[in-house]
Amino acid sequence: MSTGLEPVDGDLEGSEADLASLIGDRALERDDHVNAPGFVIRPDDVQDVLFDLRDRAGFDYLSCVTAQQYEDRYESIYHLKKYDDPTQEVSVVVPTSTDNPVSQTAEPVYRAADWAERENFDLVGIDYEGHPDPRRILLPETWQGHPLSLDYNQEKPQMVTLAEHANPLKGDTKDTETDTMFLNIGPHHPATHGVLHVKAVLDGETVVDVDPDIGYLHRCEEQMCQQGTYRHQIMPYPDRWDYVSAGLLNEWAYARAVEDLADIEVPEYAQVIRTLGAELCRIAAHMLALGTFCLDVFGDFNAVFQYAFRDREVVQDILEDLTGQRLMFNYFRLGGVAWDLPEPREDFFEKTRDFLDGLPRKISEYEDLVVTNEIFQIRCVDTGILKPEVAKSYGATGPTARGSGIDMDLRRDDPYGYYENLDWDVITEDGMDNYSRVLVRMGEVEESAKIIEQCIDLLEDWPEDDREIQSNVPRTLKPDADTEVYRGVEAAKGELGIYIRSDGTDKPGRFKIRSPCFHNLSTLPVMTQGEYIADLIASLGSLDIVLGEVDR
Amino acid sequence: MSNEPTQQIYDSTAPSTEDRDARMGQGVDARMNSKLREAFGASPFILTKFDQFMNWVRGSSMFMLQFGIACCSIEMIHSYAIKHDMDRFGAGVPRASPRQADVIIVPGTIVSKFGPRMKRVYDQMPEPKFVVGMGSCTISGGPFQEGYNVVKGAEEIIPVDIHVPGCPPRPEALIYGVAKLQERIANGESSPVVVKPYELEQFGDLPQDELVQKLADQIDEDDLVMRYNWSDSP
Structure with a gap:
């Protein structure tokens, strides 16, 4: 049985030529980054390419998903690495059009993409097709617009609700027969290490479902x-x-x-x-x-x-x-530190x-x-x-x-x-x-x-x-x-x-x-x-x- | 004992210190008989205004709300913990529930999502209640002032009695702020409670503008909402 610790048996080494041949025609062009080779692919090839990179080339670590808007397009970048050797990196760049920013989700390949893509939708406004839970994550559900997109107007008013939560004595999981209880932990609670809100569904003392609700300290x-x-x-x-x-x-x-x-x-x-x-x-x-x-x-x-x-x-x-x-040290400077050791x-x-x-x-x-x-x-x-x-x-x-x-x-x-x-x-x-x-x-x-x-x-x-x-x-x-x-x-x-x-x-x-x-x-x-x-x-x-x- | 009654009566009403000594007991117990007790003497009463007395009590025994938001809360914990030990000033018992607290230190940046929750926590505290704003963020939004999601100071939502500037303020600064608050409370001063720019309102009560109409199918009429008019913010 796999313990998840042994290196992934890819049939390929991570060299650039190998990656290029693995992705093959699906790469529209190259968009190399300073840290890694980058391949531009079509928005409906995302899962296909990422599955190949994970299972055949051994990129088992989705480090980061970046989203950004250019004048003429939106872009998602999947930064992949390997747990065994994080110096081996590859970037998968997925451009989408400005009018219809829809891109295939990577969630079936890496669970890490779940929250990362929700954040990208929230802040930049790219829709991920097939995403299991396409909600906002940092900003409130009632927020208007996507603040890191180019046409966002920060001066516009916004509305935030203080939703009264469901009756805690009423079963509100999917099965109405179960005798479960909904419990809010936070956002002001001594055990949440800050302003985290955990929505928990309990069956007796057992946790049935947990949904961390974050964004109470999203300071832009x-x-x-x-x-x-x-x-x-x-x-x-x-x-x-x-x-x-x-x-x-x-x-x-x-x-x-x-x-x-x-x-x-x-x-x-x-x-x-x-x-x-x-x-x-x-x-x-x-x-x-x-x-x-x-x-x-x-x-x-x-x-x-x-x-x-x-x-x-x-x-x-x-x-x-x-x-x-x-x-709050503010001690490092680009190219060194601010001053020498104290005398x-x-x-x-x-x-x-x-x-x-x-x-x-x-x-x-x-x-x-x-x-x-x-x-x-x-x-x-x-x-x-x-x-x-x-x-x-x-x-x-x-x-x-x-x-x-x-x-x-x-x-x-x-x-x-x-x-x-x-x-x-x-x-x-x-x-x-x-x-x-x-x-x-x-x-x-x-x-x-x-x-x-x-x-x-x-x-x-x-x-x-x-x-x-x-x-x-x-x-x-x-x-x-x-x-x-x-x-x-x-x-x-x-x-x-x-x-x-x-x-x-x-x-x-x-x-x-x-x-x-x-x-x-x-x-x-x-x-x-x-x-x-x-x-x-x-x-x-x-x-x-x-x-x-x-x-x- | 004298057989003359008048003399007996005369003796009993003599203003002597015997009674006090009797009351204080033999061999003064240093722990029980404080300097204060000695100063009061035979009549252990003082006259003061009840108000003044209550204010002195309030200032000398403050229950703080255990309320951590951001970076400043780390320095706030340090103020409670070893070395700085705010308990020395009668203000070191953090309460986990707002219903048991009378001072709230607001230690960090308030963002739009947290504003209504902070207002609710503040509303849950029993009167009289006091607020210490800790750090630049609670004054103006601090380094995040220009952020699209940042409330420009705690005073937009709740009244603040004492502002402690700094990013973050040192524990010494926070303790100074709390001591100043105690001074103000003892003098019977507090900030007036006025209507703030951002209040919790029922959605149905809001004027029907573009934003309200857009959200009409998402929010119930009786839901509480906080409306941020960013362009009016300082």
Whole structure:
């Protein structure tokens, strides 16, 4: 039986010529992107081509679906990758006409396309034929127009309903005979980690159906980035996507995409500082994940929560020394970082080392309190099962995927920064349950500490006359028109990808964010159907979503 | 004991400290007899206006609503947690239900879909209630002000007593804001509750314009709706 973990047996290698012959006549023309070869196909060939690419060439990971409107057409782009080797990429470009923007859905091939295409319909206005659930996803059902289409008028009034929900005592699943109950969780609820609304149908205490309703924090991040200039105006926004101190990881996603787009070099010294800062952020983010998860399964403001926040305070202090901010760092620049390490450098190193020296003791404390705790194990072991093949189909990444045994980490598999020169391991667990996901995060904290330690050693010995923190970047950056790039980095929650199309000006023509939380959250119904309602809360907590990133 | 009754009566009414000592008991227990108690002396009463007393009580024991929206809520949690510990100021018990809370900190960007829900949560809180707007987004929409979906400040929907600027404000700033709110409450001040630009209305009550007619078959007459007139927003 397939476990979903062995590599897909394609009869083709991923080389460009192979792909071209696989797609054959169905490719109308080539539209290569900076990161991958691109093939333009007809809107009614989508499933055909994607099935071939998945089953014969092994592209089992639908990373992102971008939609955009040009003057003369709409366009959907399917960014495909492989879980085994994320550097092998291919883009499938599907243009549709302006008058009748209808394209075949990719949902039967990749479940990840379900939510992604709903989002594209919502924001850009492309209809996906055959989509099982063609509703808006981020904006309210009563919204008029598609805000990222070219003719959208932002000044027009809009109406939002506060719908009274169905009578909770009345059965309202399809079968009128069943004795089910409808339950709203959120959007204001302490266990939803923000403003998430979960519509749950219960049979007794068992979850029959779950429908996450998102969009309560849709802050138009893509529009904001499309209005900003590359050089300085966009960088503050990534901090606010995944806002649990993971700012530098997000900034790196933007920096990496533009640096590849405009061919900007980053000095090695700056890469080491970036790596150091990013891993500090990862520790802070995972600490919050652990603390709030314990809040969910133990209830109330308990000891673990307070301990986790104690440790976050220390990390935030260090990051404040480095960047000048506690939470919204705005520290990376295109081609480097904003400034060098704080003076006196020895104090900074000492402070960081103190933190790292204290960390093993703290981690063993967490192990006593959490991992080996019997109550915690009863709540988490074998609940919220996410099978690897399901996780892959939904495009899950990060600790969520690694907790299901999928060995993918972009820091190792698609190296950037200084990671490939450092000695660290990717943590995976085979449990597929809530417990495994917690173990992965705790393991990653230790690995991050290892990385930080090596970065400090490097920075301490770095020759003083070679401390270049930024390369020479033009004051006004104008990448060539119609260059397209999609680049991902390993953020705290998984692959955070950015697609940018330049239009020759100093602002992006299209800026699309591939959010890891968005795709991880879409696995929630699979994980929780048939389980107890209490396990739904635990599963939601173990996914570690941040609504700022889900909704963008 | 004296055989002279007058003397007995005279002794009993003497303004002595014996009664107080008797009441305070032998060997003053430092835990029970505070400085305040000592200052009150034999008559442990003070005279104050009931209003003033109630305001002092309100300010000194605030139940906050556990209400996380966006980035600012992370700093808000830090204000409650270890190190900053807002409980020191009598304002550190986050309540999960709006029905048990009297202060709501609005920590983040309000978008169109969340506006009606926030209004509902605010309406569910018992009077008297107070609002602290945390961060730039609750003042004007902050960095997302130009967004097609962003409400230009919490004050468009609910009255706000204290604005704490910052993106996000540090925990110290939030605590300062809460302390200022306590000061205002103790002085009996609060923001006037006025009709806001965006109110929850029944769909049937709205003037029949283009948008209402377009949505007429989607929304019931008695459904509550919030209508955003973006062009009138600041």
